[in-house]
Amino acid sequence: MLLLSCKNQKGITKVTQEKKPRNILFIAVDDLRPELNFYGSKHIQSPNLDKLADQSLVFNRAYCNVPVCGASRASLLSGMRPTRHRFIDYSTRADIDVPDAISLPKLLKQNGYTTIANGKVYHNGKDNVSSWNSIWFPEGNIRNYQLEENIKDNGNANLAVAGATAFEMAEVEDTAYFDGKIAQKGIADLKKLKNKNKPFFLALGFMKPHLPFNAPKKYWDLYDRSKIELPESYLQPESTPKEAFHNFGELRNYGNIPKQGDVPDDLAKELIHGYYACVSYVDAQIGLVLDELKRLELEEDTIIILWGDHGWNLGDHKLWCKHVTFETALKAPLIIKVPGKTKGQKTDAIIEYIDIYPSLVELIGIESPKTLDGQSFVPILNGETPEKDWAVSKFKDAVTLIKGDLFYTEWTKDDGVAYARMLFDHSTDPLELHNLAKKPEYQDTINQLAKDLRIKWGEDFLNQ
Structure with missing residues (x-):
């Protein structure tokens, strides 16, 4: 909020508000x-994201700073770069790795914003809880199966799925799955926030297209699997270091995925089909939220930022999931x-994801903390x-x-000495x-x- 002081004709100082503070609708999409x-x-088919892009600035080259959900979110929300020992894996918590950092939602809360987290914003729902006025997550098993057989096979497993399938096509309403519930909670919050005199930071963390690829049947029906093709890069060249590849254990946890070797072509296409269905499903849920923002006449005073927490390998290099430094895992959507x-x-x-924090606070006129490592992209706007x-x-x-066009990777030990290059x-x-x-x-060029x-x-890369 920018306040101006001036004196009226009687010499009395009067404080006036130059403009109403901007709200922020902060949309995270897992594995997009x-x-x-x-x-x-x-x-x-993602008509709602396409429509939003037509009203936005689209970043063609936005890169996450670490391609794994917990660490990526902790880095983005703290505005701090990963180091050798900071922001490592999915279980990363910002309040443990950088306990003294002022997170983006905490800074906004300190400056009069109502801060709300719905769904998966931080990976761990207990991370930086003091940053939020309220935190909400749907009840139920994180894998969110709807078909009885899958519920039975999954049992109580959350992170490691015992036997359930990696995808599900169910004849259910959109609100049966978590993302439908997250959208409805966001809509309800917008209605409440409409009549408050405080700006808001409403964060919606959508779950799909994260595994398992579960979506209502109508979204699967949007696609003809016979027309789905494997990626052009469906191979692992001998010139690429073995360190660049992994066994995609995140996918192999599921009961219908082979534990070793390549995924059979037909199954690979079924996985791609499921991923597409989930993107269309989450697109529909985001569309409902954006429609409500417009209906409530909040659209013209709200910054909307949408981002995927990292890329995702969908058979590229015969890999699945993230956890690598190929561009397919590092480049992510940002609008x-x-x-x-x-x-x-x-x-x-x-653009790096650590640039998001300083950009948003500059747009709403708040000074950035000195701990931030990123650089505002407002000049591009x-x-x-x-x-x-x-x-x-x-x-x-x-x-x-x-x-530029160069992607240079080193695998380094604790002393910073490289043992493989790409x-x-x-x-x-x-x-x-x-x-x-090796050419x-x-x-x-390599030396430079x-x-x-x-x-x-x-x-501080090697020391922290």
Whole structure:
């Protein structure tokens, strides 16, 4: 809120409000990759996301700082970069890794915002609880099966599924699954917030398309599986270091997935089908929330930001899930709608997820904490060219520098010494199939990128 003081004709100082504070609708979508119409992919039906993109600034090159849900969310919401020992895996809690940091919702709460978290915002619902005026999550098993056989096979398992299938197609209403409930809770909150005199930060964390790929049948019916194809990059080249691949244990937990080896082609296409259905399902739920925001006449005073917590491998490099530093796991959807500023623009500027926090607080006129590592992208909204043209992402030992068309990864030990390297040039190899790191003609480039990486990963990278 920006307050101006002035004196009236009688010399009495009067405080006036220049403009009403902006609300923020903060939409997180779990495991959403940028395989969407506004990114050039024409086969997924997501009309509500497409409509929002037409009113927003679309970031074509937004990268998460760590491709695993808990760590990615902790980094984004604290505005701090992962280090060697900070923000590591799905179980990461920001209030443990950076207990003195002022989270984005906490800063807003301190500045008069009503802060609400519905669904999966932080990975752990107990993380940074003091940042929120209220926290809500649907009741029930996290896997959220609706078919009796799957409920029985799943039992009480949450993280490790004993025998249930990796997908489900059920003849149920949208509100049977968690995301339908999260949307309805968001709509109810908007109605309550409408008549309050305080700005709000309403965070909605949607669960799909995270595994298992469970969605109402009508969303599966949108797609013809006979037309679904495996990705062009459905191979693992010998030039790529073995460290770049994993056994996608997150998927193999499910009872209908083989424990070793490639996923059979027919099953792979069924998984892709389920992923598409889940994207269409969550798109419909987000659409309901956006329609209500407009109906309540809150649209013109609300910044909307939508992001996926990381990318996702959908058979790319014969991999599934995240947990790698290929672009398929690092690049994620990011769009922001700012009333009066955005109207469907797109930018190829390289953005890191730690840039989101300083950008939002600049847009609403609040000073950023000094602990933030990111850089505001507001200049892009104003039509300017950003100063920063790089990003750094990491997963466990792998650290990646993204600079221009070059994607350079080192696997390093605690002392920072590399034991494997990977370099792709996206201008000639967008699918990342030809590792250039061992080619003699690229050694000068490798040496320079190695120096740049060590500068840009932060001075505390090895120590914290």
